[in-house]
Amino acid sequence: MNNAERAQAYLNDEFFQGVVEKQRLLYISNIVNSNAEDVEGREMNYLKLRVLDEFIASFQTIADDKLVEKRRFKIF
Numbered sequence: 001m002n003n004a005e006r007a008q009a010y011l012n013d014e015f016f017q018g019v020v021e022k023q024r025l026l027y028i029s030n031i032v033n034s035n036a037e038d039v040e041g042r043e044m045n046y047l048k049l050r051v052l053d054e055f056i057a058s059f060q061t062i063a064d065d066k067l068v069e070k071r072r073f074k075i076f
Helices: 003-012 014-032 039-075
Strands: none
Touching: 003 014, 003 039, 014 039
């Protein structure tokens, strides 16, 4: 199994998706339910949410590498 297939397997895995979604909802909940004065807390949770999104995007990029290779060979 190559890296693209492994990355796609994680993205398709229900357990992995569940863990990611649980973290996403936790960060959003922390932002929404924070005190008005807790600007630093909201910023930290927003940063964590963006990092999680970038982490998943990295997996998607790796998974898409296989499609890019297929298209590259069709062009040349």
